[in-house]
Structures are given as C-alpha cells and as structure tokens.
Amino acid sequence: MSDTDPPAEAAPVVPPAPAEAASDCPSCLKPPELCVCDGVTPLDNRIALLVLQHPQEQDKTLGTARLLSLHLTNAVMKVGLSWPSLAKALGRPADPRSWAVLYLGSADAAQLAPGREVVALTAKGELCPDQDKALAGIEGVIVLDGTWSQAKALWWRNPWVLKCKRVILGPTRPSRYGRVRTEPRADSLSTIEAAGLLLSRLEKRPEIEVELDATFQRMLDAFKAARAKLPKPAGPKRRYVPRGRQRRKA
Numbered sequence: 001m002s003d004t005d006p007p008a009e010a011a012p013v014v015p016p017a018p019a020e021a022a023s024d025c026p027s028c029l030k031p032p033e034l035c036v037c038d039g040v041t042p043l044d045n046r047i048a049l050l051v052l053q054h055p056q057e058q059d060k061t062l063g064t065a066r067l068l069s070l071h072l073t074n075a076v077m078k079v080g081l082s083w084p085s086l087a088k089a090l091g092r093p094a095d096p097r098s099w100a101v102l103y104l105g106s107a108d109a110a111q112l113a114p115g116r117e118v119v120a121l122t123a124k125g126e127l128c129p130d131q132d133k134a135l136a137g138i139e140g141v142i143v144l145d146g147t148w149s150q151a152k153a154l155w156w157r158n159p160w161v162l163k164c165k166r167v168i169l170g171p172t173r174p175s176r177y178g179r180v181r182t183e184p185r186a187d188s189l190s191t192i193e194a195a196g197l198l199l200s201r202l203e204k205r206p207e208i209e210v211e212l213d214a215t216f217q218r219m220l221d222a223f224k225a226a227r228a229k230l231p232k233p234a235g236p237k238r239r240y241v242p243r244g245r246q247r248r249k250a
Helices: 065-071 086-090 131-135 148-157 159-163 191-203 206-228
Strands: 048-053 075-079 099-102 118-121 140-145 165-169
Touching (some): 065 075, 065 206, 086 159, 131 165, 140 191, 191 206
C-alpha cells in the first residue's frame, strides 16, 4: 500500500478499481441493472468505519462493501492483505485501543450473551464482564470483508487488530440475502448489514441501520428482477414410459 494516504478531512476513500465493463457504474462497479447509487443518501456517521477487503473477494455482483463505503461520509475502504498498523490502513493517526474490530471467528453471541446484539470480547475471545464499559468510547470500527476464510486471513495477517476491542454481533433476524446467497452461519450478515447494525447500536441512531438496509434491499430487488429476465435453461427431456413397461424397484 502507498504511504501517501489522504488526510483525515479527505472524502471517503474507495480504492481505484477499473470497472469490468465500460457500462459498469464507476462508483459501485456494478452493471446498470444492479446499480442503486442514485438512491444512496449520504449518512454522517460519528464513529468512523474502516473496511478491509481481501483482494480475492470477487463477488462484485452481490458484494456490498463498496456500496457501504459510498453511503457513509466517515468511511475508508482499503483492499489488500496486510498493513503495518491501523494508522497506515486508515491513512491518518489513530489509537487502535479506541477502535473495535468486528470478527466472529468461532464465537457465538447467542451463547455468550443471549439477547445482546453487540457483544464485546476480551483478547482471549471471552465475554467482557462489563459490556457497557467495554463498548463505551469507541472512535471507529473495522469490518473485514470477504469469505469466511478470507476474513480469517485478514485477521491473522494484521496482528495490530489484537490491540483493538473485539466485537461480535447477535442479530435478531437472518441476513436479507435469503436464498440469493448462502451464508456460512445463521448469524452471518452481509457487510452492509453488519456495519449498519453495529454503528446504529454504538451511536444509538437506528436510522443508520434503516437506511443501509433499505439500500441493500433495493440492490437485492434489482438483482432478482434482472435474474427473472434471463431465459430459463431447458431442462432434460423426460422419456415417456408406458405404465405396463415401468421397471419395478429392486
């Protein structure tokens, strides 16, 4: 990564990535039929957001990290495997002890703290005894974007995240992905859903989650509408077998 990152007051950083096709949206990199940028309402989030995306994350059709970064005014998105520090990844000075990193790992919020949607863990992955105190004073959150194994790789390739407070989520509903994309766990959410839930609870501003979820739903509706227009593949022809010639089951 370059050492000449923009200052803190710069606009949200979205890594330059050429669109796969000339017709793709230059902002979200999605094809026109899936672009919902015109309905995105900028949200001024007090708690900063840093999205670290694994470079092999290829789900540009249903991925939400770039759309999330475009939605929040206080957000930075970086693509890569590792950075020497939080400050290098963020592009400005920052104390990791004042930041939280969202990483589920093998932890289960429903078992550790039933009923809590945001759960703080210790460095050993155990439940913090005083949840309110552990979640107070957070200046920014880090979200790891990629598949389950890619998020794990980002976690281990950046040891400085261990200096941050670790949080996990206990969502009260499943991801809006539904059957569109299978999630590895029942408590797994899309990047935009996870960030919306986390920021809205920490800032006590439910409108953040509402706006981000609405944008995500518009993207899913656009995807379903585009998929419905595709010609259905012809299935295998079934051979007609007269009743008298049907073979008996062994």
